[in-house]
Amino acid sequence: MSKYIVDDPRKVTTHRLIEMKAKGEKIAMLTAYDYTMASIIDAAGVDAILVGDSASNVMAGNVTTLPITLDQMIYHAKSVVRAVKRAIVVVDMPFGTYQVNADEAVKNAIRIMKESHADALKLEGGEEILPSVRKILDAGIPIMGHLGLMPQSINKFGTYTVRARDEEEANKLINDAKLLQEAGCFAIVLEKIPATLAKRVSENLDIPIIGIGAGADVDGQILVCADMLGMTGGFSPRFLRRYANLNDVICDAVGNYVGDVKSKNFPNEKEQY
Ligand code: KIV
Numbered sequence: 001m002s003k004y005i006v007d008d009p010r011k012v013t014t015h016r017l018i019e020m021k022a023k024g025e026k027i028a029m030l031t032a033y034d035y036t037m038a039s040i041i042d043a044a045g046v047d048a049i050l051v052g053d054s055a056s057n058v059m060a061g062n063v064t065t066l067p068i069t070l071d072q073m074i075y076h077a078k079s080v081v082r083a084v085k086r087a088i089v090v091v092d093m094p095f096g097t098y099q100v101n102a103d104e105a106v107k108n109a110i111r112i113m114k115e116s117h118a119d120a121l122k123l124e125g126g127e128e129i130l131p132s133v134r135k136i137l138d139a140g141i142p143i144m145g146h147l148g149l150m151p152q153s154i155n156k157f158g159t160y161t162v163r164a165r166d167e168e169e170a171n172k173l174i175n176d177a178k179l180l181q182e183a184g185c186f187a188i189v190l191e192k193i194p195a196t197l198a199k200r201v202s203e204n205l206d207i208p209i210i211g212i213g214a215g216a217d218v219d220g221q222i223l224v225c226a227d228m229l230g231m232t233g234g235f236s237p238r239f240l241r242r243y244a245n246l247n248d249v250i251c252d253a254v255g256n257y258v259g260d261v262k263s264k265n266f267p268n269e270k271e272q273y
Contacts, residue, residue: 048222054151054224060072093105143186181206202219212239
C-alpha cells in the first residue's frame with residue numbers, strides 16, 4: 001500500500017501545483033489512459049495524471065503519437081476522469097488540433113474540456129503556438145506547456161535524441177518557457193534535455209517544471225506509466241527507472257492460467273455453481 005494515499009485527500013489544482021513549487025515540494029506525475037490504471041495510480045498518491053497522446057503508442061501500437069485523434073483522446077480522457085478523485089487530470093491535445101489556427105485550437109480545446117471533464121490541457125511547442133495558447137487560456141482553460149523533445153514533431157527532428165544541447169536551441173527553449181509562463185501557463189513539461197538547462201529553466205520560472213529525462217533539479221517528474229511498471233520491455237532510455245516488472249508478472253500469471261485450463265485444474269468444484 002502506498003504511504004501517500006491519505007497524505008492530503010484534497011483535489012489537486014493548478015494553484016496547488018504552483019504552491020508546491022514555492023514550498024519546494026516535488027510533484028509526482030504519471031500517464032494513464034484507462035479507468036482501472038487511473039484508479040490505482042490516483043489512490044497511490046500521484047499529484048497529477050497526464051492522459052498523454054503516448055496512448056497512440058502504448059494503447060494502439062502506433063510508431064508515433066501523430067495518428068491519435070481528438071475523439072480517441074476524449075475517450076481516454078473520459079475513462080481517466082471517471083476514476084480520479086484527487087490528482088489533477090491533464091489531457092494532451094493531439095497533433096493537428098491546435099497548430100492550424102487559434103480559432104480551431106480553442107474549438108478543439110473546449111470540446112475536450114466539455115466532453116471529458118478534465119482539469120487542464122497540454123500542448124507541445126513555444127512561440128510558434130502562442131496565439132493558440134493565448135486563445136485557449138482566454139477561454140478559461142488551464143494549459144501545461146511541453147518543450148524540449150516534442151514527440152509530435154518527430155518528423156521534423158528525425159530522432160528521439162536529447163534536445164537543446166547547442167546554445168541556439170537552449171536559448172530558444174529558455175525564451176519559449178518564459179513566453180509560456182507570461183502567457184499564463186500553469187506548468188511546463190521539459191522532455192529529454194540536459195539537466196543543467198532544465199535546472200536553469202526551473203530556477204528562472206515561478207511555474208512548476210515537470211521533467212522527463214531532464215534531471216533532478218526540476219519541480220516534478222513524469223514517466224509513462226506502462227514504462228515505469230515494466231510493461232513495455234523494448235524501451236529502455238537512460239532516464240527510465242522501472243519500479244516493477246509487470247511484463248514478467250503478467251506472463252507468469254497468464255502462463256499459469258493457460259496451464260490450469262489445459263490440465264483441467266481450473267475451474268475446480270468451489271469455482272462453479
Ligand atoms: O504523451 C505523453 O506521455 C507525454 C509525456 C511523455 C510527457 O507527453
